[in-house]
Amino acid sequence: DMMNRILITGAAGQLGGMLREKLKGRAGVLRLSDVADLGPAGEGEEIVPCDLADGAAVKRLVEGCDGIVHLGGISVEKSFDLIEAANLRGVYNLYEAARAHGMPRIVFASSNHTIGYHEQTERLDHTAPYRPDSLYGVSKIFGEAVAQLYYDKFGQESALVRIGSCTARPENWRMLATWFSPDDFVSLIETVFRAPRLGCTMLWGASNNDHGWWDNSHADFLGWKPKDNAADFAAEIARTVPRPGPDEPVAKYQGGVFTDEPIHES
Ligand code: NAI
Ligand code: 15L
Numbered sequence: 001d002m003m004n005r006i007l008i009t010g011a012a013g014q015l016g017g018m019l020r021e022k023l024k025g026r027a028g029v030l031r032l033s034d035v036a037d038l039g040p041a042g043e044g045e046e047i048v049p050c051d052l053a054d055g056a057a058v059k060r061l062v063e064g065c066d067g068i069v070h071l072g073g074i075s076v077e078k079s080f081d082l083i084e085a086a087n088l089r090g091v092y093n094l095y096e097a098a099r100a101h102g103m104p105r106i107v108f109a110s111s112n113h114t115i116g117y118h119e120q121t122e123r124l125d126h127t128a129p130y131r132p133d134s135l136y137g138v139s140k141i142f143g144e145a146v147a148q149l150y151y152d153k154f155g156q157e158s159a160l161v162r163i164g165s166c167t168a169r170p171e172n173w174r175m176l177a178t179w180f181s182p183d184d185f186v187s188l189i190e191t192v193f194r195a196p197r198l199g200c201t202m203l204w205g206a207s208n209n210d211h212g213w214w215d216n217s218h219a220d221f222l223g224w225k226p227k228d229n230a231a232d233f234a235a236e237i238a239r240t241v242p243r244p245g246p247d248e249p250v251a252k253y254q255g256g257v258f259t260d261e262p263i264h265e266s
Contacts (some may be wrong), residue, residue: 030044
């Protein structure tokens with residue numbers, strides 16, 4: 001086992017459901033948390049409902065865990081009020097709880113929407129400036145900044161995973177660059193929890209895609225090697241999905257359609 005007890009926040013969500021299956025048996029106990037229903041606990045599972053905006057509840061949630069995969073929060077563009085509670089207050093509460101309970105390593109599900117206004121013709125490494133495409137993207141930058149603060153001030157280690165598009169298979173032209181296979185996400189989590197030293201390291205959460213935009217070579221010291229490649233699905237996508245015009249946001253910007261979102265009313 002890589003850990004005695006791993007906490008997964010946002011465990012009722014799309015990625016949470018996938019990781020619940022794939023991490024089964026790879027830790028002593030999976031502690032699964034969400035505001036949404038998680039069903040009954042299976043073998044080796046604990047269910048702990050929790051609102052990330054409730055600081056006291058998050059403290060109790062984190063106690064006894066030796067690794068955290070933080071997926072919980074708003075995962076698309078929404079009003080500032082919703083993002084504020086779940087993503088701003090939520091990430092602050094999580095880092096405060098970790099500080100109070102032995103600083104377990106945190107895998108923070110950041111997003112490509114932190115850099116979404118970079119054009120698809122650009123190639124980015126870890127030094128690329130932020131170009132958020134949404135308040136959602138701004139909230140992930142806030143989370144990355146909290147993680148860096150807690151590393152510099154207290155030594156709290158984190159992996160800041162700027163996930164591209166994590167789905168079972170790539171589903172459209174943009175995902176030929178952004179696809180992150182669930183298996184590659186699992187191998188990243190295992191690498192991060194096993195590494196002798198993690199620090200506070202940003203990683204582009206993408207598979208080994210021929211048509212990718214992102215360079216992870218700054219993180220070679222971790223020894224993580226994604227194996228899947230969206231190019232294996234390129235012919236099928238070309239056959240089944242119409243190619244967007246070059247000036248459509250989905251084909252122009254790395255963040256795709258998020259660049260086209262309005263500011264949602266609170
Ligand atoms: P999702 O929206 O399916 O799951 C998020 C979960 O967080 C939901 O089950 C929701 O109930 C829970 N949640 C929301 N507010 C909460 C609160 N206040 N307290 C407790 N739980 C709360 O999102 P998905 O696709 O599973 O993504 C997981 C994480 O990965 C999110 O943080 C998302 O921003 C990030 N991400 C996902 C990508 C993807 O390709 N699916 C790409 C980039 C980032
Ligand atoms: C994200 O950050 C979202 O959570 C997910 O729903 C997808 O839209 C993904 O990015 C993407 O950019 O494909």
